[in-house]
Amino acid sequence: xSFFGLKGFLTSDIAMDLGTANTLVYVKGQGIILREPSVVAxxxxxxxxxxxxxxxxxxxxKTHGQIEVIRPMRHGVIDDDEVAEIMIRSFLRRVVxxxxxxxRAIVCVPSGVTKSEKRxxxxxAEHAGCREVHLIAxxxxxxxxxxxxxxxxxxxxxIDIGGGTTEIAIISLxxxxxxxxxxxxxxEMDDTIVQFMRRNYNLLIGDRMAEEIKQKVGSAVPLExxxxxxxxxxxxxxxxxxxxxxxxxxxxxxxxxxxxxIVDAVKLALxxxxxxxxxxxxxxxxxxxxxxALLRGLDQRLRDETxxxxxxxxxxxxxxxxxxxxxxxxxxxxxxxxxKS
Ligand code: ADP
Ligand code: MG
Numbered sequence: 472x473s474f475f476g477l478k479g480f481l482t483s484d485i486a487m488d489l490g491t492a493n494t495l496v497y498v499k500g501q502g503i504i505l506r507e508p509s510v511v512a513x514x515x516x517x518x519x520x521x522x523x524x525x526x527x528x529x530x531x532x533k534t535h536g537q538i539e540v541i542r543p544m545r546h547g548v549i550d551d552d553e554v555a556e557i558m559i560r561s562f563l564r565r566v567v568x569x570x571x572x573x574x575r576a577i578v579c580v581p582s583g584v585t586k587s588e589k590r591x592x593x594x595x596a597e598h599a600g601c602r603e604v605h606l607i608a609x610x611x612x613x614x615x616x617x618x619x620x621x622x623x624x625x626x627x628x629x630i631d632i633g634g635g636t637t638e639i640a641i642i643s644l645x646x647x648x649x650x651x652x653x654x655x656x657x658x659e660m661d662d663t664i665v666q667f668m669r670r671n672y673n674l675l676i677g678d679r680m681a682e683e684i685k686q687k688v689g690s691a692v693p694l695e696x697x698x699x700x701x702x703x704x705x706x707x708x709x710x711x712x713x714x715x716x717x718x719x720x721x722x723x724x725x726x727x728x729x730x731x732x733i734v735d736a737v738k739l740a741l742x743x744x745x746x747x748x749x750x751x752x753x754x755x756x757x758x759x760x761x762x763x764a765l766l767r768g769l770d771q772r773l774r775d776e777t778x779x780x781x782x783x784x785x786x787x788x789x790x791x792x793x794x795x796x797x798x799x800x801x802x803x804x805x806x807x808x809x810x811k812s
Contacts, residue, residue: 484575485566485601486795488612489559489592491544491581492634492657492762494524495792496566499799503792505566511554512540523561532677546654547581547636549588556595563599573602575802577809579795581636582608583652589812606810607798609633609791610640611647613760616794617784621645621808626748627755630737630773631791632763634658637733639740641748645807648748651740657763659729660685667725668702672715676704685766688719691730692768692775719767730769734776741777756780760790 486497489509496505507524514521515537522530531540543555567574576596580589589606596604610629611621619627622645631638633656641649661681668674668681676684680703688698699718706713737757744752757779759770764787774781784790798805 483567483569483572484799485563485577486792486799487559487562487576487578487596488609488792488795489544489578489580490633490791491542491547491636493788494558494562495789496562497792497796497799498566499796503789505562507562509544509558510540510542511558512538513554515539520557520561523558532679542634544581545635545658547583547633547652547656548585549591552591556591556598559592559595560599563596563601567600570600573600575603575605575799576601577605577607577795577799577802579607579609579612579791580810581633581652582610582638582640582647582650583636586812589810593812605798606812607795607808608640608647608650608810610638610650611642611808612791612794612798613638613784614640614642614758614794615797615805615808616790616792617758617760619758625755626744626751628740628744628752628757630733630757630759630761630764632656632733632759632761632766632769634762637736637761637763639737641740641744641752643748643751645805648745649740649743651736651743653732653736655729655732655736656761657682657685657766659732660689660726660763660766663726663729664689664722667721668704668715668717669707671721672702673707674702674704674713674715675707676702680704684717684722685726688717688722689726690719690723690767691726691772693723694719694768730766730772733763733769734772737773737777741779753779756782758782758784760784760787762788 508528510527512521512527639651664681
Protein backbone atom coordinates (compact mmCIF):
# COMPACT_ATOMS: atom_id res chain seq x y z
CA UNK A 472 0.00 0.00 0.00
CA SER A 473 1.37 3.39 -0.94
CA PHE A 474 1.86 6.06 1.66
CA PHE A 475 -1.20 7.97 0.48
CA GLY A 476 -3.29 4.83 0.31
CA LEU A 477 -2.29 4.02 3.84
CA LYS A 478 -3.14 7.49 4.99
CA GLY A 479 -6.57 7.23 3.38
CA PHE A 480 -7.05 3.94 5.13
CA LEU A 481 -6.08 5.36 8.50
CA THR A 482 -8.25 8.44 8.38
CA SER A 483 -11.42 6.98 6.96
CA ASP A 484 -13.66 9.58 8.57
CA ILE A 485 -17.27 9.29 7.55
CA ALA A 486 -20.26 11.45 6.74
CA MET A 487 -23.71 9.91 7.00
CA ASP A 488 -27.08 11.11 5.75
CA LEU A 489 -29.60 9.39 7.96
CA GLY A 490 -32.73 9.96 5.89
CA THR A 491 -36.29 8.80 6.42
CA ALA A 492 -36.17 6.90 3.13
CA ASN A 493 -32.47 6.43 2.36
CA THR A 494 -29.19 6.35 4.23
CA LEU A 495 -26.01 7.36 2.44
CA VAL A 496 -22.44 7.22 3.67
CA TYR A 497 -19.48 9.14 2.32
CA VAL A 498 -15.99 8.11 3.35
CA LYS A 499 -13.24 10.67 3.20
CA GLY A 500 -11.01 10.04 0.22
CA GLN A 501 -13.35 7.39 -1.17
CA GLY A 502 -16.65 9.11 -2.00
CA ILE A 503 -20.18 7.79 -1.43
CA ILE A 504 -19.71 4.12 -0.66
CA LEU A 505 -23.05 3.16 0.84
CA ARG A 506 -26.51 3.94 -0.39
CA GLU A 507 -29.31 1.91 1.16
CA PRO A 508 -32.99 2.29 2.00
CA SER A 509 -33.51 3.05 5.73
CA VAL A 510 -35.38 -0.20 6.28
CA VAL A 511 -35.07 -3.14 8.69
CA ALA A 512 -36.86 -6.51 8.50
CA UNK A 513 -37.47 -8.26 11.81
CA UNK A 514 -38.84 -11.71 12.63
CA UNK A 515 -41.68 -11.17 15.06
CA UNK A 516 -41.48 -14.22 17.30
CA UNK A 517 -37.87 -13.74 18.43
CA UNK A 518 -37.10 -10.19 17.21
CA UNK A 519 -34.30 -11.51 15.05
CA UNK A 520 -33.08 -9.06 12.42
CA UNK A 521 -33.57 -10.73 9.04
CA UNK A 522 -32.27 -8.02 6.73
CA UNK A 523 -31.25 -4.37 6.67
CA UNK A 524 -31.30 -1.95 3.76
CA UNK A 525 -32.05 -2.97 0.18
CA UNK A 526 -32.73 -6.57 1.03
CA UNK A 527 -35.22 -5.56 3.74
CA UNK A 528 -36.90 -3.17 1.34
CA UNK A 529 -37.47 -5.99 -1.14
CA UNK A 530 -39.53 -7.64 1.57
CA UNK A 531 -41.85 -4.63 1.96
CA UNK A 532 -45.38 -5.71 1.24
CA LYS A 533 -44.30 -9.25 0.41
CA THR A 534 -43.80 -10.68 3.88
CA HIS A 535 -46.01 -13.21 5.55
CA GLY A 536 -47.24 -12.37 9.02
CA GLN A 537 -44.04 -13.51 10.73
CA ILE A 538 -41.77 -10.79 9.39
CA GLU A 539 -42.23 -7.13 10.06
CA VAL A 540 -40.58 -4.54 7.85
CA ILE A 541 -39.80 -1.38 9.78
CA ARG A 542 -38.68 2.05 8.65
CA PRO A 543 -37.28 3.40 11.91
CA MET A 544 -36.88 6.99 10.69
CA ARG A 545 -40.12 7.08 8.75
CA HIS A 546 -41.66 10.26 10.12
CA GLY A 547 -38.53 12.34 10.23
CA VAL A 548 -37.77 11.44 13.80
CA ILE A 549 -36.82 8.14 15.36
CA ASP A 550 -39.94 6.01 15.30
CA ASP A 551 -38.35 3.02 16.91
CA ASP A 552 -35.19 3.56 19.01
CA GLU A 553 -33.99 0.03 19.15
CA VAL A 554 -34.41 -0.68 15.47
CA ALA A 555 -32.89 2.68 14.54
CA GLU A 556 -29.80 1.84 16.54
CA ILE A 557 -29.50 -1.59 14.94
CA MET A 558 -29.75 -0.02 11.50
CA ILE A 559 -27.24 2.76 12.13
CA ARG A 560 -24.74 0.31 13.59
CA SER A 561 -25.14 -2.10 10.74
CA PHE A 562 -24.55 0.55 8.07
CA LEU A 563 -21.54 1.97 9.90
CA ARG A 564 -20.03 -1.46 10.38
CA ARG A 565 -20.22 -2.05 6.66
CA VAL A 566 -18.00 0.98 6.08
CA VAL A 567 -15.77 0.96 9.16
CA UNK A 568 -13.59 -1.93 8.12
CA UNK A 569 -10.74 -1.58 10.54
CA UNK A 570 -11.98 -1.55 14.10
CA UNK A 571 -8.65 -0.49 15.53
CA UNK A 572 -8.85 2.86 13.87
CA UNK A 573 -11.85 4.67 15.14
CA UNK A 574 -13.12 7.17 12.58
CA ARG A 575 -14.70 10.51 13.15
CA ALA A 576 -18.30 10.71 12.02
CA ILE A 577 -20.64 13.51 11.06
CA VAL A 578 -24.24 12.42 10.90
CA CYS A 579 -26.88 14.50 9.21
CA VAL A 580 -30.27 14.37 10.91
CA PRO A 581 -33.70 15.90 10.26
CA SER A 582 -33.81 19.24 12.07
CA GLY A 583 -36.74 18.09 14.21
CA VAL A 584 -34.78 15.52 16.23
CA THR A 585 -35.03 15.83 20.00
CA LYS A 586 -32.23 15.75 22.51
CA SER A 587 -32.82 12.09 23.34
CA GLU A 588 -32.88 11.16 19.67
CA LYS A 589 -29.55 12.88 19.19
CA ARG A 590 -28.26 10.76 22.06
CA UNK A 591 -29.47 7.56 20.41
CA UNK A 592 -27.77 8.47 17.14
CA UNK A 593 -24.52 9.38 18.86
CA UNK A 594 -24.56 6.18 20.94
CA UNK A 595 -25.25 4.03 17.91
CA ALA A 596 -22.34 5.60 16.04
CA GLU A 597 -20.03 5.21 19.03
CA HIS A 598 -21.04 1.58 19.49
CA ALA A 599 -20.26 1.02 15.84
CA GLY A 600 -16.72 2.17 16.48
CA CYS A 601 -16.73 5.91 15.84
CA ARG A 602 -14.60 8.04 18.10
CA GLU A 603 -15.98 11.51 17.69
CA VAL A 604 -19.56 11.99 16.54
CA HIS A 605 -20.91 15.31 15.33
CA LEU A 606 -24.41 16.09 14.11
CA ILE A 607 -25.56 18.52 11.47
CA ALA A 608 -29.08 19.60 10.45
CA UNK A 609 -30.37 18.39 7.12
CA UNK A 610 -31.11 21.75 5.42
CA UNK A 611 -27.63 23.02 6.30
CA UNK A 612 -26.04 19.94 4.78
CA UNK A 613 -28.26 20.23 1.72
CA UNK A 614 -27.19 23.87 1.27
CA UNK A 615 -23.51 22.96 1.52
CA UNK A 616 -24.07 20.06 -0.86
CA UNK A 617 -25.33 22.38 -3.58
CA UNK A 618 -22.50 24.81 -2.95
CA UNK A 619 -24.46 27.69 -1.46
CA UNK A 620 -22.35 30.32 0.33
CA UNK A 621 -23.68 29.42 3.79
CA UNK A 622 -21.02 31.39 5.65
CA UNK A 623 -21.75 34.67 3.97
CA UNK A 624 -24.16 37.36 5.07
CA UNK A 625 -26.60 36.60 2.29
CA UNK A 626 -29.81 34.63 2.64
CA UNK A 627 -30.08 31.31 0.83
CA UNK A 628 -33.25 29.22 0.77
CA UNK A 629 -33.25 25.46 0.48
CA ILE A 630 -36.24 23.16 0.24
CA ASP A 631 -35.39 19.53 0.98
CA ILE A 632 -38.19 17.09 0.19
CA GLY A 633 -37.45 13.67 1.63
CA GLY A 634 -39.58 10.60 2.24
CA GLY A 635 -41.08 11.67 5.55
CA THR A 636 -40.49 15.39 5.78
CA THR A 637 -40.12 18.59 3.85
CA GLU A 638 -37.71 21.07 5.36
CA ILE A 639 -37.60 24.64 4.22
CA ALA A 640 -34.74 26.67 5.61
CA ILE A 641 -33.18 30.05 5.18
CA ILE A 642 -29.50 30.02 5.86
CA SER A 643 -27.15 32.90 6.47
CA LEU A 644 -23.84 33.29 8.32
CA UNK A 645 -23.51 29.53 8.96
CA UNK A 646 -26.82 29.39 10.79
CA UNK A 647 -30.41 28.47 10.07
CA UNK A 648 -32.31 31.74 10.32
CA UNK A 649 -35.70 30.26 9.71
CA UNK A 650 -36.79 26.68 9.53
CA UNK A 651 -40.20 25.38 8.52
CA UNK A 652 -40.54 21.65 8.73
CA UNK A 653 -43.62 19.62 7.86
CA UNK A 654 -44.14 15.90 8.09
CA UNK A 655 -45.18 15.62 4.50
CA UNK A 656 -42.90 14.27 1.81
CA UNK A 657 -42.74 11.52 -0.78
CA UNK A 658 -44.26 8.87 1.53
CA GLU A 659 -47.41 10.88 1.93
CA MET A 660 -47.79 11.00 -1.85
CA ASP A 661 -47.42 7.21 -1.99
CA ASP A 662 -50.08 6.85 0.73
CA THR A 663 -52.56 9.01 -1.15
CA ILE A 664 -52.00 6.91 -4.28
CA VAL A 665 -52.77 3.73 -2.31
CA GLN A 666 -55.99 5.32 -1.04
CA PHE A 667 -56.95 6.59 -4.47
CA MET A 668 -56.56 3.15 -6.06
CA ARG A 669 -58.61 1.55 -3.34
CA ARG A 670 -61.41 4.11 -3.49
CA ASN A 671 -61.64 4.41 -7.25
CA TYR A 672 -60.76 0.96 -8.50
CA ASN A 673 -61.19 -1.33 -5.51
CA LEU A 674 -57.56 -2.17 -6.11
CA LEU A 675 -55.22 -2.81 -3.22
CA ILE A 676 -51.66 -1.88 -4.16
CA GLY A 677 -48.47 -2.08 -2.09
CA ASP A 678 -46.19 0.79 -1.10
CA ARG A 679 -43.65 -0.16 -3.76
CA MET A 680 -46.26 -0.06 -6.53
CA ALA A 681 -47.51 3.31 -5.25
CA GLU A 682 -44.00 4.73 -5.34
CA GLU A 683 -43.49 3.39 -8.84
CA ILE A 684 -46.71 5.05 -10.00
CA LYS A 685 -45.62 8.35 -8.45
CA GLN A 686 -42.25 8.21 -10.16
CA LYS A 687 -43.54 7.07 -13.53
CA VAL A 688 -46.68 9.16 -13.96
CA GLY A 689 -46.89 11.50 -10.95
CA SER A 690 -46.81 15.26 -11.51
CA ALA A 691 -47.48 18.62 -9.89
CA VAL A 692 -48.59 20.53 -13.01
CA PRO A 693 -50.53 19.54 -16.16
CA LEU A 694 -48.19 17.83 -18.64
CA GLU A 695 -47.85 18.65 -22.30
CA UNK A 696 -48.18 14.96 -22.97
CA UNK A 697 -50.11 13.21 -20.24
CA UNK A 698 -48.77 9.75 -19.30
CA UNK A 699 -50.25 6.36 -18.49
CA UNK A 700 -49.15 3.02 -17.10
CA UNK A 701 -50.48 -0.28 -15.78
CA UNK A 702 -50.98 -0.54 -12.02
CA UNK A 703 -50.98 -3.99 -10.51
CA UNK A 704 -52.60 -5.05 -7.28
CA UNK A 705 -55.29 -7.19 -5.76
CA UNK A 706 -58.97 -6.73 -6.44
CA UNK A 707 -60.61 -6.04 -3.10
CA UNK A 708 -63.92 -7.59 -4.10
CA UNK A 709 -62.82 -10.70 -6.00
CA UNK A 710 -59.59 -11.09 -4.02
CA UNK A 711 -57.59 -11.88 -7.16
CA UNK A 712 -54.69 -10.09 -8.85
CA UNK A 713 -55.80 -7.32 -11.19
CA UNK A 714 -54.11 -4.80 -13.51
CA UNK A 715 -55.59 -1.42 -14.38
CA UNK A 716 -54.46 1.34 -16.71
CA UNK A 717 -54.12 4.66 -14.95
CA UNK A 718 -53.07 8.09 -16.21
CA UNK A 719 -51.16 11.10 -14.97
CA UNK A 720 -54.27 13.30 -14.76
CA UNK A 721 -55.88 11.14 -12.08
CA UNK A 722 -52.60 10.58 -10.22
CA UNK A 723 -51.98 14.34 -10.14
CA UNK A 724 -55.41 14.67 -8.53
CA UNK A 725 -54.62 11.82 -6.11
CA UNK A 726 -51.45 13.47 -4.80
CA UNK A 727 -52.81 17.02 -4.94
CA UNK A 728 -53.17 17.32 -1.19
CA UNK A 729 -49.60 16.54 -0.08
CA UNK A 730 -48.23 18.53 -3.02
CA UNK A 731 -50.45 21.45 -1.98
CA UNK A 732 -49.23 21.17 1.61
CA ILE A 733 -45.64 21.45 0.44
CA VAL A 734 -46.48 24.50 -1.69
CA ASP A 735 -48.31 26.12 1.25
CA ALA A 736 -45.38 25.47 3.59
CA VAL A 737 -43.02 27.18 1.13
CA LYS A 738 -45.33 30.20 0.94
CA LEU A 739 -45.54 30.34 4.72
CA ALA A 740 -41.76 30.16 5.03
CA LEU A 741 -41.45 33.04 2.56
CA UNK A 742 -43.91 35.12 4.59
CA UNK A 743 -41.88 34.50 7.72
CA UNK A 744 -38.61 35.54 6.12
CA UNK A 745 -37.05 38.75 7.43
CA UNK A 746 -37.29 41.44 4.69
CA UNK A 747 -33.53 41.84 4.30
CA UNK A 748 -33.17 38.17 3.48
CA UNK A 749 -36.27 38.12 1.25
CA UNK A 750 -34.51 40.42 -1.12
CA UNK A 751 -31.57 37.99 -1.35
CA UNK A 752 -33.91 35.09 -2.03
CA UNK A 753 -35.75 37.06 -4.69
CA UNK A 754 -32.44 37.71 -6.43
CA UNK A 755 -30.81 34.35 -5.91
CA UNK A 756 -33.77 32.01 -6.01
CA UNK A 757 -34.56 28.83 -4.12
CA UNK A 758 -32.82 25.47 -4.41
CA UNK A 759 -34.79 22.21 -4.35
CA UNK A 760 -33.10 19.07 -2.99
CA UNK A 761 -34.14 15.58 -1.80
CA UNK A 762 -35.71 12.77 -3.80
CA UNK A 763 -39.20 14.29 -3.55
CA ALA A 764 -37.94 17.27 -5.58
CA LEU A 765 -37.81 14.91 -8.59
CA LEU A 766 -41.60 14.81 -8.82
CA ARG A 767 -42.41 15.89 -12.36
CA GLY A 768 -43.20 19.59 -12.57
CA LEU A 769 -42.80 20.35 -8.87
CA ASP A 770 -40.18 22.98 -9.66
CA GLN A 771 -42.54 24.54 -12.21
CA ARG A 772 -45.42 24.49 -9.75
CA LEU A 773 -43.34 26.31 -7.12
CA ARG A 774 -42.18 28.80 -9.73
CA ASP A 775 -45.80 29.49 -10.73
CA GLU A 776 -46.97 29.86 -7.14
CA THR A 777 -44.14 31.98 -5.75
CA UNK A 778 -42.98 33.90 -8.84
CA UNK A 779 -39.42 33.22 -7.66
CA UNK A 780 -36.56 31.52 -9.46
CA UNK A 781 -36.64 27.83 -8.44
CA UNK A 782 -33.67 25.62 -9.22
CA UNK A 783 -33.66 21.86 -8.98
CA UNK A 784 -30.31 20.75 -7.55
CA UNK A 785 -28.11 18.44 -9.53
CA UNK A 786 -28.47 14.87 -8.21
CA UNK A 787 -30.93 15.88 -5.46
CA UNK A 788 -30.75 12.50 -3.70
CA UNK A 789 -27.08 12.95 -2.78
CA UNK A 790 -26.94 16.66 -1.88
CA UNK A 791 -27.21 16.07 1.85
CA UNK A 792 -24.48 13.46 2.09
CA UNK A 793 -22.21 15.51 -0.18
CA UNK A 794 -22.80 18.57 2.03
CA UNK A 795 -22.05 16.54 5.15
CA UNK A 796 -18.89 15.40 3.38
CA UNK A 797 -17.89 19.02 2.79
CA UNK A 798 -18.07 19.63 6.55
CA UNK A 799 -16.05 16.49 7.21
CA UNK A 800 -13.35 17.50 4.76
CA UNK A 801 -13.07 21.03 6.22
CA UNK A 802 -14.13 20.56 9.80
CA UNK A 803 -12.34 23.61 11.17
CA UNK A 804 -13.80 25.93 8.59
CA UNK A 805 -17.32 24.63 9.09
CA UNK A 806 -17.38 24.02 12.83
CA UNK A 807 -20.10 26.64 13.25
CA UNK A 808 -22.66 24.57 11.37
CA UNK A 809 -22.50 21.56 13.71
CA UNK A 810 -25.42 21.04 16.07
CA LYS A 811 -24.85 21.60 19.74
CA SER A 812 -25.67 18.44 21.72
P1 ADP B 1 -34.86 11.01 2.85
O1 ADP B 1 -33.84 12.09 2.94
O2 ADP B 1 -36.07 11.27 3.70
O3 ADP B 1 -34.28 9.65 3.07
P2 ADP B 1 -34.69 11.09 -0.04
O4 ADP B 1 -34.10 12.44 -0.28
O5 ADP B 1 -33.80 9.92 -0.17
O6 ADP B 1 -35.45 11.05 1.36
O7 ADP B 1 -35.94 10.96 -1.03
C1 ADP B 1 -36.77 9.85 -0.98
C2 ADP B 1 -38.12 10.21 -1.57
O8 ADP B 1 -37.95 10.69 -2.90
C3 ADP B 1 -39.04 9.00 -1.65
O9 ADP B 1 -40.33 9.37 -1.20
C4 ADP B 1 -39.05 8.69 -3.14
O10 ADP B 1 -40.26 8.08 -3.56
C5 ADP B 1 -38.91 10.07 -3.72
N1 ADP B 1 -38.42 10.04 -5.11
C6 ADP B 1 -37.27 9.52 -5.58
N2 ADP B 1 -37.21 9.64 -6.92
C7 ADP B 1 -38.35 10.27 -7.30
C8 ADP B 1 -38.91 10.67 -8.58
N3 ADP B 1 -38.26 10.46 -9.70
N4 ADP B 1 -40.13 11.28 -8.57
C9 ADP B 1 -40.80 11.48 -7.43
N5 ADP B 1 -40.34 11.13 -6.21
C10 ADP B 1 -39.14 10.52 -6.15
MG1 MG C 1 -32.86 13.60 3.22
